[in-house]
Amino acid sequence: KKQFVVIGLGRFGSAVALSLAEENCDVIAIDRDEAKVKSIADQVTLAVQLDAMDEKALKEAGVQNVDVAIVSMAGNVEASILAVMILKELGVKKIMAKALNDLHGKVLSHIGVSDVIYPERDMAQRLAHNLVMPEFLEHIQLSPEYSIVELPAPDFLWGKSIVGTKLRSEYGISIIAIRRAYRANGEKKESWHVNPPAAEVIRKDDILVLLGANRDIEKLG
Amino acid sequence: KKQFVVIGLGRFGSAVALSLAEENCDVIAIDRDEAKVKSIADQVTLAVQLDAMDEKALKEAGVQNVDVAIVSMAGNVEASILAVMILKELGVKKIMAKALNDLHGKVLSHIGVSDVIYPERDMAQRLAHNLVMPEFLEHIQLSPEYSIVELPAPDFLWGKSIVGTKLRSEYGISIIAIRRAYRANGEKKESWHVNPPAAEVIRKDDILVLLGANRDIEKLG
Ligand SMILES: Nc1ncnc2c1ncn2[C@@H]1O[C@H](COP(=O)(O)OP(=O)(O)OP(=O)(O)O)[C@@H](O)[C@H]1O
Ligand SMILES: Nc1ncnc2c1ncn2[C@@H]1O[C@H](COP(=O)(O)OP(=O)(O)OP(=O)(O)O)[C@@H](O)[C@H]1O
Structure with a gap:
């Protein structure tokens, strides 16, 4: 069973602690704010109020035994950096940290954080991407060059076989799945x-799930 | 060309405004904090300092003409709610808003927000998901029952043809792509x-990109 410590119970930190606890992991949740520690206490393995710059207190809380530490105190750059240093010294192998900005993120990488996280910026980019390509119901960036998109079948493809669409031979786009509605017991299902x-x-009302290079996908949008 | 207004230039709001501007959209960026308005001014179409609860000022900024409004002032519940009401009255058709918590989110939905956003919580859940299933390099939830995962080819598959792996016939899992490293001009590429x-x-060091039902994918992990 994996063990985690989350230091900093702001919106991101507390959501990480709760999500991990929901997946039945052992979670130590730490914050210097008593109210935040209390409100999460019965949902995690152990909730401790302490200052993350206090090496002795962190050790007493047992953080040296965790598999992964998540430091989420982006608003307190000094504390986040010192907490990472202490975790490293205590031998925690994998440390992830939320960064306030690129400069903070660079420092965190330099001192041994394996994953620097920018939750608001990442979500903002995904949102912007979805807003700019609204013809797609869903747009997932699989890699910098490949995406998966979902698109209601355009009328010119209705009645064509998949190979007959020539999506693959002409655009290099694969239909990896088709979402099709049907009725069962008077209920609409998919x-x-x-x-x-x-x-x-392909039928009218099918939703096509496509995989292809971004520039080819854009030609369809 | 799509037109957007972003009200509230905190970490999420400013990232949305910048991402949309990078995609060549028209963006009006609004905040009551002069420093935030100034720092984004030359990257967006129009940056305006005003109080989002001031209907007259919002109208003068031209927000009634946008296609989509994004309200990102989760820390100021009153202002976020009033700004949404004003946008609705000015006839903006699609309004998205960042919520502080579920209760705030419910209110926002009731007053006409089409998409309530919880960036920190959503990123936290994705992170927790990836931490709990670490055998996968990447785990994308395509739908409640289907996922796409990336997995280094396990040794028992090296040298097998795709059909020879029986992943599809026995697990219903499709290999939708293979990421393969190669050398070009002394550089490592993929x-x-x-x-x-x-x-x-399949070769040693291939990374397999798989699509399948969650319960079948989990058997592989
Ligand atoms: N030295 C410290 N020791 C322990 N906890 C701390 C320390 N400094 C800050 N915290 C806690 O970290 C939490 C998150 O802090 P802060 O709001 O600065 O980060 P954030 O990353 O901006 O948060 P959010 O996830 O809400 O966006 C707060 O609950 C705060 O009490
Ligand atoms: N009445 C208002 N009119 C205009 N801007 C406002 C108003 N109230 C707050 N703001 C601005 O909204 C921005 C975001 O506010 P706040 O930090 O409360 O939201 P947040 O959603 O928690 O931010 P973040 O995206 O950083 O997590 C701030 O820059 C603030 O100046």
Whole structure:
């Protein structure tokens, strides 16, 4: 069973602690604010009020035994940096930390943080991406060059077989799944047809799940 | 060309404004804090210092003409709610807003926000998910039942053709892409082989990009 410590119970830190606890992990939750420690206490393994710059207190809380530490005190740069240093000295192998900005993030990387996290910025970029390409119901960046998008089947593809669409031969785009609505017991349901055969015929109201290079996907949008 | 207004230039709001501007959209950026307005002014179409509860000032800034408004003042519940009401009255069709917590989010939904956003909580859940399933380099929830994961090819698959792995016939899992490292001009590079043919042979160090039902994916992890 994996053990985690979350230091800093702001919006991000407390959400991480709670999500990990919900997945049945052991979570030590730490903050210097008593109210925050109390409000999470019965949802995590151990909730401790202490100052993260206090090496002795951190050791007594047992943080040296965790697999992963998440430091989430972006608003207190000094404390976040010192807490990371202490965790390193106590031998914690994997440390992730939320950064206030790029400069803070660079310092954190330099002192041994394996994953520097920018939650607001990352979510903002995903939102902006989805807003700019609204023809797609969903847009997932699989890598810098490849994306997965979901798109209601355009009318010119209805009645065509997958191979007949030439999406792959002409655009290099694969239909990796088709979401198709159907009725069962008077209820509207949806089934996923994953990796459909080349002969599968596309119907009106199908939602196509596509994988392709970004520039090819954009030609479809 | 799509037009947006972002009200509230905290970490999330400013990141949204900048990401949209980078995608060449028209962005009006609004905040009551002069320093924040100034620091973004030359990166957006228009940056205005005003109080978002001032209907007259919002109208003068031209917000009634935008396609989408993003309200990002989670720390100021009253201002976020009043700003949404004003935007609705000015006829803005799509309003998204960042919420401080569930209760704030419910109120925002009731007054007409189409998308209530919880950036820190959403990123925290994705992080927790990735931490709990560390065998996967990447885990994307495509739908409640299907996921895409990336996994270094396990040794028992090296040298097998894709059809020979029986991943599809036995687990219903499709290999939708293979990430393969290669050398070019002395540099380490990576190429994506998307929708590889059934006869493609898996090599040591390949990273497999898989699509399947969650419970089947978990059997592999
Ligand atoms: N020295 C410290 N020791 C322990 N906890 C601290 C220390 N300094 C700050 N904290 C706690 O860290 C938490 C998060 O702090 P802060 O709000 O600065 O970070 P944030 O990353 O901006 O938060 P959010 O996740 O809400 O955006 C707060 O609950 C605060 O009490
Ligand atoms: N009435 C208002 N009119 C205009 N701007 C405002 C108003 N009230 C707050 N703001 C601005 O909204 C911005 C974000 O505010 P706040 O920090 O409360 O939100 P947040 O959602 O917690 O931010 P973050 O995205 O950094 O987590 C601040 O820059 C603040 O100046």
